[in-house]
Amino acid sequence: MRIALIVGINHYEHGDSLHGCVNDAHEVKAVLERHDGGAVNFDCRLLAGTGPAESVSRGTLRDQIEQLFKVDADIALLYFAGHGHIEATGGYLLASDSRRGDEGVSLSEVLTFANNSPAKNKIIILDSCHSGIAGTPPNAEQLASLTEGLTVLTASTKDQYATEENGRGVFTTLLVDSLNGSAANLTGDITPGSVYAHIDQSLGAWEQRPVFKTNVKQFVSLRKSAPSIAxxxxxxxxxxxxxxxxxxxxxxxxxxxxxxxxxxxxxxxxxxxxxxxxxxxxxxxxxxxxxxxxxxxxxxxxxxxxxxxxxxxxxxxxxxxxxx
Structure with missing residues (x-):
């Protein structure tokens, strides 16, 4: 069983709204739901904060993340596109109703849910500002807290902003491209490592830098693409x-x-x-x-x-x- 929680938040009641996050979430959901050729892949749940009538509260976001990582799945995957925040106490994912940065869902809490998950493989993909702090506890700059089976892929370092271009996140555009086959090996398998390699090679040294942290014995295939050769x-x-x-x-x-x-x-x-x-x-x-x-x-x-x-x-x- 492979499950994914896909979150995209454009609307923020107490701060600047974003424009491409919901579209990005729909793109990620579409590419993860089925393998190339149509076979079922991930069972996806979408949370979309498009406006006042359809927003994602902090409580809902936290509860859904906790529920995702309670499932005994082969792969439990979290994708988040929206505002991120960092301060001395760590990083946060901001929901539609967050009044200030530390009213978001704490990345330390997200990592705790994932670290304690019974899922065999846990994958966290974050397209938000300062998301590179995920997996690093406050005041432990060189210490990464990832239990076996956990992988974190983020759009930028803890000191950087995640940018949008042409109504889409730069990181997620590359992520979707890689899942559509540009990161596939000759047998058609697309792994978290090959996704990171594709994104890393596509972004220059002066641009936002993706961050990849993992503690796995072997990579899992996120999606099957048509192999380059029979x-x-x-x-x-x-x-x-x-x-x-x-x-x-x-x-x-x-x-x-x-x-x-x-x-x-x-x-x-x-x-x-x-x-x-x-x-x-x-x-x-x-x-x-x-x-x-x-x-x-x-x-x-x-x-x-x-x-x-x-x-x-x-x-x-x-x-x-x-x-x-």
Whole structure:
């Protein structure tokens, strides 16, 4: 069971309202509810503070977060987009009715709920100002309080603001892009680590900096995207390259095109051309490279070889060890 509480608050009764948080929450909900291809993923609950008639009170926000982390789920995920506040006592998530910063839901309390949760994996994603303080107790600058199975991903450091552009949060735009597949590995899995890597690479040193804190033995997949290559084809990598450093020998029978052949060259062989098509897909994914030839076509026509890259060797080991 995978559950998610998605919160977006634009309306604030006693402070400046925001504009993109509710839209961001709807985007996150839409992408988390189903895997690529339509299979059910997270069971999502949405809290949206759009205006006076539909607001999110502090009590409701706190109670819903507490309820989320009471469930014995495989993954319990909290996403919050809205105002954040920081002071000497720690960080806070502000609700629609918060009159001052310390009237929000304390991040220390949120971490306590998550740390005590029976869920196997707890994930907290915060698109709010100063959210990077999450997981760091007051007066303990170098101490992170995360129990096993807990991951925190935030839009900015504790000293930074989280910005909006074109009616959406900069952080959440990158988050949704990563969940839509830009952070997927070759098998289509999108993990908290790959999401952070995508966001981190997309933001410059002078922009808001995302923060990633985790205490896990292995990453879980947040969403399945369409794999870059058919899994049954990827599994053949160990067949073609049975050991590290192996060179796969090519010849003109692997190239399906008759054009460009010198007189006396052997014709294409149907089985070899099918293998060559897979090897070319490996090449496009940087899993292998031709040896002493500029392109795979040259390697075949000149009877040369191809070999795995470091990435290809990584996937060869995964297949060899039945990890794929």
């Amino acid at each position: 899994i049954d084809e990827l599994r053949r990598i160990n067949e073609f390259f049975p050991r590290p450093g192996y060179f796969f020998k090519l010849d003109p029978t692997f190239e399906p095109e008759a054009k460009g052949r010198d007189e006396g060259m052997p014709p294409p062989d149907p089985e070899n051309t099918r293998i060559f098509a897979i090897l070319q897909r490996f090449n496009r994914l940087n899993l292998l490279v031709p040896v002493d030839a500029p392109h795979m076509w040259n390697a075949a026509m000149e009877s040369k070889s191809c070999r795995l890259t470091a990435l290809g060797e990584h996937y060869r080991r995964l297949v060899q060890n039945n990890r794929i």
